[in-house]
Amino acid sequence: MGVPLAFPPGTAADAASGRPPAIPPGTPALVELQGITKAFPGVLANDAVDLTVKPGEIHALLGENGAGKSTLMNILTGIYQPDAGTIILDGYARALPSPQAAIRAGIGMVHQHFKLVPAFTVAENIHLGWSRTPWRASAAALEARTRALAERFNLAVRPDAVVGDLSAGEQQRVEILRVLARDARLLILDEPTAVLTPAEARELFAALRAFRASGNAVIFISHKLDEVVAIADRISVLRGGRKVATRPAAGADERGLASLMVGHDITLRKARPRAAGTPVSAAPVLELDRVCARDDRGLMALRDVTLALHGGEILGIAGVAGNGQRELSQVVTGMRQVTQGAVRIDGRPVARTDAAAFAAAGIGHIPEDRLRSGLAPDLSVADNAVLRDYARPPVGKGGLFRPWAAARLARTLAAESAVAVPDFGMPVRNLSGGNQQRLVARREIRIAERVLVAAYPSRGLDVGAIDTLLSYLAELRDRGRAVLLFSEELEEILELADRVAVLFEGRIMGVMPAAAADVETLGLMMGGRGAHA
Template sequence: MQPGELPRTVLPEAARTAFVRMRGITKSFYGARANDGVDFTLQGGEIHALLGENGAGKSTLMNVLTGLYQPDSGEIAIEGHVRRIASPADAIEAGIGMVHQHFKLVPAFTVAENIHLGWNETPFRLDPASLAARTQALSDRFGLAVSPGARVADLSAGEQQRVEILRVLARGTRILVLDEPTAVLTPAEVRALFAALRAFRADGNAVILISHKLGEVLEIADALTVMRAGRSVATGSTAGASRSSLARLIIGDTAIPATVARNETDVPGAQAVPLALRGVSVRDHRGIALLDGVDLDVRAGEILGIAGVAGNGQRALSEVLTGCVRPDAGDVLLDGDASGPRGAREFADWGVGHIPEDRLRTALAADLPLGENAVLRDYRGDAAGSGPFLFPRRLARLARRIIDDAAVNLRDSRIPARNLSGGNQQRLVAERERRIASRVLVAAYPTRGLDVGAVAALHAGMQALRASGVGVVLISEEIEELLAQADRIAVLFAGRIAGILPVAQADAERLGLLMSGQVLPEPVS
């Protein structure tokens, strides 16, 4: 077997029925081919990983399979029968369910209402108590913790992802498509999800898993297909494959980027505190505390990591630090001044960049062109105009520069932002906000859905900001990422700071204790 080559898939005889055969699938957007004659086969009783760089065409191929897109050419056969899947309803009828990278929930509805929406097993009489009980039973069955009565708009990204996964699993589909399903899950939740997927496979069903986490792919998948530039370039068994061999297949002839580690050198002026919180509390519309008396210093020339299980106040913290939400109590200090800018626009003008956890709903105007999204937060600067006047040519040049610097694969500035892959959307948002962050960058889960090269580039960008004296707040559930990138790590639990550790004194065990609300066995100086 040649380096980077995949072993041939060998499955038990009983599992050889091809649940899905896609042949010659081609799909173009604005003249650019997202899928170029792709062949893909999914066997019964198989978990099949679909790998590739951001923009390789993975999500597009699955959107064709689930009826969201119609292919320009090619055919799809489900269990040996050629079918035209003209809509998601056709896909559900064919036994195909997909959990998308961008949530498809109704924010104003409760968790229980979202799970039962459009489900043929929903009771005729919509009794909230019975819907909640049915939802709790499903939650217990699949090991995905949700609050049936909670309104989806009030949930964190991680909690919403759990609802999405549960909603699709509840319908008993035979072919389950998951697009980056573990991006917002904790390690314990990932283990629970994988247990559910193995049970699903054991019942003779099949799973397609889109993921950039190669370790998880090798742990859970039986087979995999690698896509590059809209084409399928390799397929086979995961047996005998390694992270390095998969990385070579994904990237091709491009050198595999080295992991960017924390810069150990001190930055002049690093003791300055451009942004700080003092006694900050935030409550939601129900009066429930999201943040409770938080004190936090964001130092210049430092990466401050924020650890915690999803739903412990991370979203509220990022929104307070960027002026999107005003605290109900306490002060936000800018250069020690509590009477400074109050809104997100003023924070951005002062030099605070913000990569939010939900890029499509919070960071981008999905239906606007790529170019307009690129300058969405920077159009008042001299690069775009003068005073109250905007100059279209300057604006176009600025957008082009941001798009190019972000290395977005589909670079036609007329393309709506929603047509980009999740990774390309994240690249654009990260580059736009990096330009704004002259004082502080607040990055919430910035590496979600990014390929290995994009992750390395983003980490390098954060380290460069640190070296220039910018304070960086990195919110992540990946403990390894925080340990590799941060100078200090603060742990959020139930809306409070459970502890702040210098990275030299932090490890997975100590952080795990703080994340679960426990006290460290010994004081940390």
């Protein structure tokens, strides 16, 4: 984008009120995409897409999973090259042959899937590949610089923490800070609040408004329509690879936007009552008795957690991110050792921590981070679809792997999860994030003969896919299975769960029937300010 244009500086009032800055008449668009087309084998991802982003605006980009949003942004950031079309920056046609060229042009993107080095610290990730990184700097100096950046952008991070030890929410904050530090004029955020708490999301929105008030622009990709209406100035909608609408956010409503995305009317929130005659098992199928566990840093993450989960019910776990949810989900799926207490399946103590043994006992797991914990990104779609079935008929029989059976099961799971796969031999990382999530969810529901542990299952899904997935969980409950649901969305928990437990600093603050719970009470418990049993 060359030399920054001279915009009137935004005021503090602009940032606080959400008003965009005054842009001089005749100022060219910051970015204009004209007729962008991109095809992959068997898929037309973008079909002659036009998109204009003005300086001083937050432009939301909506669409179902697979609608072409990520592909379009990958073109704008130099990861992909368009088959046809033109990219215009500040009024001049430009080629962006690489991500480095896009960064030099002032375009920065926070991807839905993290681009961090897990073995490096937060400070090292922030400074990696940055032209302003000192040639010679101690770890303490890099951490001090990172701490100053975090304070400047109001994003809490621990500079000395190893990224691989961080929760998904903490890693997302590092990603956002890394891009903001590089002075991007156009900031692209792909599902930025999917792993943020409501308080963290509010802080991010304040930072985005301040960013916009200086004449910069934001492309905001999200499936949370209430956030889109609250933060955006204009909204564009993609459907099936084509742009179907661009309209002001003022006056837009969630129902209308959802209808534009899917092409028909959709109910955003609806009650999912228990099916008549669905029993709740008298004995719990999964129990935790005064369980304690440490996190990856050796600190106590779970403290005397006691829970009982019965067949035929959904137990929702509410809490602010980082209060032990990750460790709890790992304990009940055999991925983390307990330091004290007991875990019981069908009344029998679990002798050893073994994820394979928990899966064999009929416990499915939709993990918090699908790419890191739920999929092997470089393996094929077919291989990932049958990961849990290599030793089970019909895929595995008599110690032999049966490829034809694996291929048939993969096609079945893809059809059941409404995932369009042009080539089952392609790496699963080539699927959109939402399609990856749906495939993992359907695979895990299949093996959940006793319990499904669902950690943020709707994260990154569009409104239609969320509705479908929540219906899956309700149907699983109505078949007598138990569901342990982790969610950052209190409305989602109250809509779906039969009981709600609140986790705060590794302790269960209380458990209550969902029918007796409300957002205010749960919010107090999530802050540790009131226990309710």
